[in-house]
Amino acid sequence: MGITLRQLRAFCAVYELKNFTRAAEALNLTQSTVSKLCSELEKSVGLALFERSARGVELLEGTAELYAYAQEAFGSLRAAERSLSSLAGLERGEVSIAASPIMMHTLVAPVVARFHGLHPNIVFDLHELTGDEVTEHVLHGKADLGLVAVESQDPRLDCRVAYRGPMYAVVPAGHPLAARGRARWRDLARYPHILLRGTYTVRRKMDQILQEKGLTVRSVAQTGSLTTAFAMIRGGMGITVMPGYVRSVCEEMGLHALSIDDPPQALHELSILRRNGHLLPRAATAFLTAFEAHLHGLRQPAPSGD
Structure with a gap:
């Protein structure tokens, strides 16, 4: 049987x-x-x-191995269902996207809203997850596309850098650095920091830069949430370093985002994930084109040698 x-x-x-x-x-x-x-x-x-x-x-x-194969099988079926639902062009269909909550808020949602205005019958299924969960959702076909800060590439995934932007220091209104509009790493090291956990690539990038410059920072709190960090900064506990795509959230909360002037400029990269060897549904393909164009408009030039 x-x-x-x-x-x-x-x-x-x-x-x-x-x-x-x-x-x-x-x-x-x-x-x-x-x-x-x-x-x-x-x-x-x-x-x-x-x-x-x-x-x-x-x-x-053997149970875990069979579960992984089962998820791949169901992923292919889910992708096929979404693809078949869009055979009528963009009159109907579904696009499934996975990203972190803050990426979804600042980068994905604006494009989804514009795309919906052009194609109101396309349904979006948005998964707000951690980076590892985003990767698993794409691998298992639960999401057509994923947006992550990837440092290594899984051969089962098509992984393309779609955003490259600067990192910013985030300080509360009235902070001594706020009036300058910019800062250097040695300036930032003088103040207490609200640190993101090491699972965040922006934190690992910051640690690398500080080590190269022979600097350390004093941590007064660690958190796994950007919005929690912003709330503590607004309360005057300290400052932090964040990717540029969250500047709008900083401004909404009354915080100041300062450019970091040290050469070479520290850049934060995000990649779009999709499964290798699997065709995207038409609706997802059309959204991907619009999304990549949006991210391209935000990205910085590649550093020399990239």
């Missing part, structure tokens, strides 16, 4: 929820049906996938 999509859906639900009862509820099936589907799948692959215990469901060897 071959593997069926119904078996894989049951398997993925149990894998994700680690519970047969909750998986059955999520699929609107009985628990006995979910158990039977998983048993059939185990017979087909010749492996035991789950072990029930007092703590719930334990994953056995």
Whole structure:
């Protein structure tokens, strides 16, 4: 007996929820049906996938690998559904995009709004996620396009730099540096900082620059949210360094974004991700063209040697 999509859906639900009862509820099936589907799948692959215990469901060897393959299969089906829905041109269709919340707010949403004005029947599915989650959503076909700050390229992905912009120092109104409109790294090192966590590429870039210049900063707080950092800066706790595409959010919160003058200029890059070897739906292709044109208008010249 071959593997069926119904078996894989049951398997993925149990894998994700680690519970047969909750998986059955999520699929609107009985628990006995979910158990039977998983048993059939185990017979087909010749492996035991789950072990029930007092703590719930334990994953056995090979289970995670099968889940990854199942997600790729479902991703291809989701992409095919979106592609077929757009065969009538741009009269209908769906575009799925994944990005961090702040990128979605400052970079993606304005283009989505303009695109909607031209093609009101196109539906957008926006996923606001961490960088790693964005990559996984694109790999598994849950998103047609992803926007991330990527430092290494997965061979399964088409990864193209679409934005290159300067980094800015963010200070509260009334700060000694605010009146200047610009600063140097040695100026910034004199003040307490609100630091983003090391998962942010802009933080890792900042750490690299400070190390090269022999500078250190005093951290008074670390956060994983740009808006939380801005709230603490507005409260006078310290300053920070952010990518240029968040300047509009700074201004909305009454903060000042200062250019950093040290040569060479520190640039922050963002890349658009899509799955290698998979055709984009027509609606997603049209949106990608508009989005790349928008980002190109924001980007800085490439540094020499790039």
